[in-house]
Amino acid sequence: MKLLFKQRAFTWFDSYDIYDENENTVYVVKGQLSWGHCLKIFDANEAHELGTVKQEVLTWRPRFELYEGEACIGHLEKEWSWFKPKYNIDFNGWHVEGDFAEWDYTITGPDGRTVATVSKEIFHWTDTYILDIADPDDALYVLMFVLAIDAEKCSRN
Template sequence: MKQLFIKQKVFSIGEKFTVKDQDENDAYYVEGSFLKFPKTFSIMDTTGNEIAKITKKILSFLPKFFVEVNGQEVLTIKKEFSFFKARYSIDAAGIEVNGNWWDMNFEVVQHGEVVGSVNKEWFSWGDSYKLEIINEDMEEVMLALVVAIDCVKDDESNAAGNFTAST
């Protein structure tokens, strides 16, 4: 089993952060587009090769995010119409997310088999997540999934802030 740790820097203007392995070595780099449309996040290995990309669809009635790993679209996260609490769905061929993915405590299941889990680390400065990867073939997909969910959460909180600021 492999472990990865994501600790986002609080107040990071350029939206860059590093993913560490269990030995605290750099494993991946995540970089968000700054003031660009559509909004994207790139995940790169330590040699600088892009292994995954999260893109927010623009000109959509409800927010939608596309996740590509190694040039292949592997999943989509989309907001569903709801009057009260925000609801999102994750569409991925053969992949299920079981648990509370909004609070970052969930398992990732592929074809009925648990391939990994994600847990939010409490009592830390900023958001920190621990990824436990059972099937190491799913490492890049799991990492992209966590970054995409965090991107959706950030987008939702920004939308809520803009709504309350304008009312």
């Protein structure tokens, strides 16, 4: 399953539209006023809140809490590394590693299988990513991790 993750331009808070391969809106992401990043994920009609990515503040390394509905399902924390960005995910034993330019990422499971690959599209006005997800049931979770990584990069820059 492939998703196109596209940031909206000219908004007060972070806002994204997530499309499927047929250019149908699958998710809508809206930033909320908070201390640190707080991103709410809604269905295509914006009728139901599906998840939240919330930055923890006052931590040594960037760390994000991930919620499905009201339940905290895990965390994403940036690991210290020299050349390639790495993130530890406290969810299903997943791990994220990026390339030197921080444009492409691979999410792997505890058994080493690829859960998803994420590629940043360059030459776009706003942040745009292609998410190639092995299991469609993991789409919301992969989206949460990509949002957290994008927010972490935004906080650094």
